[in-house]
Each structure stands twice: as structure tokens, then as C-alpha cells.
Amino acid sequence: MASRSRSRTPRAAAGALLLTGSLVLTGCSEDKQTIVDRLPTGAPAPSSQPAASGRRSVPLSLAAGKARFELHALSRTTPTTVTGRFAVVNEGDGPIHISGALGDQLNDPDAGNILSLSGLGLVDARNQKMYMPLAKGYDCLCSEAPAQIAPGATKEMFAVFPAPSAEVQRVTVTSPGAAPILDVPIGTGPVQPVPGQTVDASTPPTGSPRVPSLVVTSTGLEMGVDDKGDQRAVNLQSDVLFAVDKADLTARADAVLRRVAQQIDASRGTTIKVDGHADNTGNDAINQPLSERRAKAVADRLKTLVTRQGVTFQPAGHGSSQPIADNGSEEGRRRNRRVTVTFPKPPEPQTAAPAERKPVNYDSSTVVSSGEISGTHGLRYEINGLYRSGDGLAVLVWTIKNAGTSVQSSLDFDRNWLRYGSAPGWRGPSTRGVMLEDPAAKMRYWTLDTSYGQCECSLFVVSMKNTLRPGESVTVWNLFKPPADVSTVDVSIPSSDIAGLGAVGAVARGIRIQ
Numbered sequence: 018m019a020s021r022s023r024s025r026t027p028r029a030a031a032g033a034l035l036l037t038g039s040l041v042l043t044g045c046s047e048d049k050q051t052i053v054d055r056l057p058t059g060a061p062a063p064s065s066q067p068a069a070s071g072r073r074s075v076p077l078s079l080a081a082g083k084a085r086f087e088l089h090a091l092s093r094t095t096p097t098t099v100t101g102r103f104a105v106v107n108e109g110d111g112p113i114h115i116s117g118a119l120g121d122q123l124n125d126p127d128a129g130n131i132l133s134l135s136g137l138g139l140v141d142a143r144n145q146k147m148y149m150p151l152a153k154g155y156d157c158l159c160s161e162a163p164a165q166i167a168p169g170a171t172k173e174m175f176a177v178f179p180a181p182s183a184e185v186q187r188v189t190v191t192s193p194g195a196a197p198i199l200d201v202p203i204g205t206g207p208v209q210p211v212p213g214q215t216v217d218a219s220t221p222p223t224g225s226p227r228v229p230s231l232v233v234t235s236t237g238l239e240m241g242v243d244d245k246g247d248q249r250a251v252n253l254q255s256d257v258l259f260a261v262d263k264a265d266l267t268a269r270a271d272a273v274l275r276r277v278a279q280q281i282d283a284s285r286g287t288t289i290k291v292d293g294h295a296d297n298t299g300n301d302a303i304n305q306p307l308s309e310r311r312a313k314a315v316a317d318r319l320k321t322l323v324t325r326q327g328v329t330f331q332p333a334g335h336g337s338s339q340p341i342a343d344n345g346s347e348e349g350r351r352r353n354r355r356v357t358v359t360f361p362k363p364p365e366p367q368t369a370a371p372a373e374r375k376p377v378n379y380d381s382s383t384v385v386s387s388g389e390i391s392g393t394h395g396l397r398y399e400i401n402g403l404y405r406s407g408d409g410l411a412v413l414v415w416t417i418k419n420a421g422t423s424v425q426s427s428l429d430f431d432r433n434w435l436r437y438g439s440a441p442g443w444r445g446p447s448t449r450g451v452m453l454e455d456p457a458a459k460m461r462y463w464t465l466d467t468s469y470g471q472c473e474c475s476l477f478v479v480s481m482k483n484t485l486r487p488g489e490s491v492t493v494w495n496l497f498k499p500p501a502d503v504s505t506v507d508v509s510i511p512s513s514d515i516a517g518l519g520a521v522g523a524v525a526r527g528i529r530i531q
Contacts, residue, residue: 073198075379077105078491080482082113084166086195089173091139091188092204098151099139099178100208100218101190104171105162112165118194119162121149122476123469134159134176140189140197140473141181142408142498143365145231145246147191147467150176151224158216158224173211177218179226189410189496193476196414196494199377199406229467233498236352237460239273245468249284249362251277252341255295255311255354262303264310266318274315277358278322286361287327291316293334294341294357296350301336309334315356377404379414381492386525390512395421396485398510400525401492403453410465411499411530413451413508416492419485430511446477450511451495454524455503462506464495505529 077086087104094100107113120131135157139148151158159176166172181188181203190198207219216222230246241252258270266274281289293308293315295301312332320330342349379401386400399416406412419425430448449472453462465473475493477483482491499506505527512522 073201073376074106075195075198076381076492077115077118077195078482079113079115079118082107082111083109084113084115086192088190088198088201090204090208091190091201092206092208093180094177094206094208094218095180095221097180097221098218099148099180099203101137101139101176101178102173102208102211103134103175104173105166106171107166107168110168112167114165115162115194116164117162118481119192122193123471133157133161134174134192136193137176137178138191138467139178139181140191140231140410140496141185142189142231142406142410144182144185145233145244146181147229147231148178148181148188149227149229150178151222151226153224158222160211160214175208175211175214175216175218177216177222177224179228187407189406189408189412191473191496194481196379196475196492197410197412197473197496199404199410199412200408227469229469229471231473231498232466232468234463234466235460236463237458240277241352244362247362248359249280250357250359251280252352253277253315253356253358254351255293255356256351258315258356259311262307264307264314266314271318274318275322278319278324280363281319281323281328281358281360282325283363284360285364287329288360289316289319289323289328289330290357290359291319291330291332292339292357292359293332294339294353294355295335295337296353297337297340297344298350301338305334305336307334308336311356315358319358377402377412379492379494381414381416381490385528386508388523388525389420390417390510390522394425395419395423395487396425398523398525400508400528403506403508403528403530405530409498409501411453411497413453413495413497414492415451415494415508415510416490417485418490419487422487424487425485447472448475448493448495452509453497453499453506454509455499455506458503461509462497462499462503465498499530503530 073088074085077084085106085108087106089102089104091099091101105115116132119134119136121135122131135150135152137150137159141148160174162174163172185203187200187202190201233244235242239254239257243250243252253273257273258266260267291312293312295304295308309332312334316330316332337353340353342352344350344353381401383401384399385402388398390396390398397418397420399418401414401416403411403413430450449464451464451474454460455462467473473496475495485491508525508528510523
């Protein structure tokens with residue numbers, strides 16, 4: 018293999034995203050030996066494949082050409098690793114280019130080459146973890162995507178992941194350029210090497226594990242919840258808890274704090290942080306002490322409501338220094354006026370392992386709802402389906418169409434102002450701003466993030482469709498984790514028009530989670 022530059026392509030410079038998908042594998046070249054310098058190479062092919070996942074195949078929407086993205090097998094090949102075998106199939110009449118569509122998009126120096134399969138992930142929704150391919154230095158313990166795939170050809174690829182805990186028997190497989198594959202069973206035993214593979218996946222490899230936490234965010238009129246790994250942050254709206262410029266709890270606050278106390282009682286943590294925050298109006302000479310008094314008032318009331326013994330509270334105030342929304346709008350300022358209560362997340366109820374389910378067919382010809390995206394000339398959306406996995410995830414599949422007469426570009430649904438500041442940083446064009454709304458509970462459920470700052474949604478990455486000519490379309494996706502008892506939601510899609518920032522572009526109402 019030719020030597021590679023260590024520079025990485027920023028996501029913001031990338032093109033548009035994809036459709037729906039499976040996962041992938043590519044033949045590994047010789048300098049993959051640098052990843053696993055202590056591993057034997059040229060291992061003989063095992064006599065059988067584990068019937069772990071069966072073949073999953075979904076369309077892959079590229080800038081040009083017709084392709085499919087396939088998952089062939091997923092298996093625990095050692096006690097500490099899971100190996101996946103994948104393929105990309107060129108179904109078109111010309112060569113296709115997939116460079117960057119499957120690689121890590123975060124400029125993470127520990128991820129390996131962006132042109133490899135470093136962007137794949139195994140999602141354990143119950144424990145809110147994602148397992149990404151092992152890497153050693155610049156090299157990913159996975160295949161490198163080919164520069165192009167000839168018409169009619171299939172390119173097989175592989176990736177080796179850190180293994181989830183033994184009780185995790187199914188995962189959801191994600192990638193930057195393809196929609197999730199839900200409810201994939203993890204088998205045991207060897208996986209047939211792909212052509213040219215020099216890594217022996219049956220030997221525990223060395224490498225840096227990358228296991229980011231999932232960030233599950235919901236917001237409501239009274240409170241919002243951010244679950245990040247094993248920590249929960251409950252954001253209580255100050256407008257509900259206090260009168261303007263006051264630190265005395267209102268009558269309405271008592272019912273809200275009782276709900277928080279129930280969660281703390283269900284938690285196993287003993288230290289509870291209570292942090293007061295303000296918006297940027299006024300002066301922090303006033304905001305800082307007010308946020309401190311409000312945090313203390315909430316902590317003092319929770320002490321009387323929590324029944325579990327040995328719990329201590331740590332109140333603190335931060336003024337306007339830690340916004341979670343855009344202070345340029347009234348809605349954003351309302352969200353920033355808050356008291357946040359942070360504690361270990363209560364354990365989820367034990368449930369039976371999900372039954373074998375028929376693989377979801379992400380069929381873009383099925384239209385559940387459609388409408389125009391306001392503020393964006395000529396763009397229309399179609400909701401193709403909202404599907405729940407056995408472990409509580411929900412994947413939204415929807416299509417953007419150019420129904421106008423001019424070329425549309427910069428498809429960007431990441432800039433919705435309600436989302437500002439809730440992730441570590443803006444990582445380039447994506448569909449992150451799309452959310453599910455439960456009108457009855459007055460709650461909004463946001464697209465999942467990871468603790469690395471990557472949204473679990475369509476990323477408009479290199480080699481994907483970044484412009485729509487008149488009549489063209491692209492099918493995209495978002496991953497959520499709504500409460501198990503929520504069966505019908507509204508889907509809010511922000512405008513991608515820069516002039517339309519701050520307004521939701523369209524709402525599809527009454528979408529059933531299948």
C-alpha cells in the first residue's frame with residue numbers, strides 16, 4: 018500500500034449523506050500489519066461461518082451511481098472482540114466512489130484513517146454505549162475503503178470492535194453513510210477472512226478501544242433529561258421553579274421536584290450535584306448569586322423529599338457561563354434559565370431479551386407523511402417510516418426531494434437553534450436538528466449524540482449526495498431513544514435555509530412507531 022498522509026478530511030468540507038444502510042468490510046492491505054504487529058497473519062479460513070446475523074442489505078445513496086451496503090456476519094471471535102464482515106455492491110453502470118462514507122468524521126487522532134471503516138459502531142442501547150473499531154495509532158483494525166468499485170463488483174470488508182459485555186446479545190449497527198441496522202444478533206465463533214486480510218481476528222488484538230457513551234436528550238416545558246452513559250442530568254426550568262429574579266420555590270415547583278426525588282431514590286448514587294444557571298440578560302453580578310441561591314433552594318427541598326439514606330447534595334451557581342441553547346432567542350434564553358440536578362442514572366427495568374424480528378426494510382417508496390420544508394425553496398420531505406428496535410431505539414427514515422426548478426445544495430438540518438450547545442461542537446452538515454415530539458406529554462426527544470460529539474443521524478459526508486438537481490432525492494435517517502410507552506409522535510424537521518434559522522421547517526403529525 019502507498020504511504021498515507023495523516024491529515025484528515027474535516028466533516029464540514031464533506032458532501033451529503035446517505036440513505037439507509039447496513040455495514041461493511043474491505044480487504045486489508047499489508048500495512049495493516051502495523052496495527053497488530055504481534056498477530057499472526059495468513060490464518061487459514063475457518064470451515065464455517067457463524068449464522069450470527071444473516072445477510073442484511075440496504076441501498077447506499079452516493080453522489081453518483083447505484084450501490085448496496087451489506088452486513089454478512091457479526092460474531093464474538095475472542096472474549097474481548099467482535100468481528101464484522103461487510104460488503105459494498107456496485108449495482109450501477111459506472112464505477113462508484115465511497116471514500117470517507119464509512120470513516121470516522123470527528124478528526125479523532127485515535128480513530129485511524131478516515132478512508133477506512135473507522136466510523137462504524139455497535140450500539141448497546143440498554144447500557145448507552147457505542148463500540149467502534151479498534152485502532153492503533155493512525156491505523157484502524159479494519160479494512161480501508163477502496164478508491165472506487167467497478168460496475169457489478171462487490172468489495173468485501175471487515176472491522177474488529179471491542180466486545181460489549183456478555184449479556185449483550187443484540188446490537189444496532191451504525192455508520193456515517195448508512196442508516197442503522199436494528200436488532201443484529203451477535204454470534205460466536207470465527208468469521209471468514211475477506212480477500213487480502215492479513216489480520217487474524219481469532220487472536221485478541223492490541224489497540225485502543227473507542228467506546229463513547231450515547232447522549233439521550235429530551236426537553237419539556239417543566240424539565241428535560243440528558244442521559245450520558247451512566248449519568249443523568251435533569252434540567253429544571255427556572256421559570257417553573259421560581260418567580261422572576263426570585264429564589265423562593267413556587268407551589269408548582271413541589272410537584273416537579275417530587276418527580277426528581279423519585280428518580281434519585283431509584284438511583285444508586287450518593288452524591289447529587291445541583292447547579293444553577295441563568296441566561297445572558299442582565300449582569301452576572303446579579304445572575305451569579307441568584308443562580309447560587311436557586312441551586313441551594315432546590316437542594317434543600319430535595320433533601321426533604323429523597324427517602325434514601327446517605328445521600329449528599331452539592332449546590333453551586335454558574336451564572337450565564339454554561340448555556341445549553343442560543344441566548345439570541347426567547348426560547349433559548351428560557352432553556353438556559355435552569356437548575357440542573359445530576360446523579361447516576363437509575364437502572365432500567367429488567368426485560369426479556371428481544372425476540373427474533375424480521376429485518377426492517379427501509380423502503381423509500383413507502384410514504385407515511387409528506388410536506389414542504391418551509392424556508393427552503395423547492396424542497397419536500399417524505400416520512401418513510403419510524404421503526405423501534407428490541408432494545409428501545411427508534412430509527413426515522415425520511416426522504417428529501419427537490420421539487421423545484423433549480424439545483425439545491427448545502428442540505429443542512431444541524432443548525433436548528435433549539436439544538437445549539439447540547440453537543441460538544443458542531444461537526445458539519447447533518448440531520449441532527451430533527452426531533453420527535455410527544456404533544457400529550459409536552460416532551461421533545463432529540464436525535465442521539467455520542468460523547469465524542471457525533472450525532473447518530475445522516476451525515477453529509479465525502480462521496481455522498483451534496484446537491485439535488487430538480488427531481489432528485491436523497492433518503493436520510495435519525496436515531497432516537499423515546500420512552501417505551503410512547504407509540505405515536507410528531508416529527509419536526511428544521512429548515513435548511515440559512516435565512517430561516519430559528520424556525521421549524523415542517524411537522525409531520527401522528528407518526529406511529531412501528
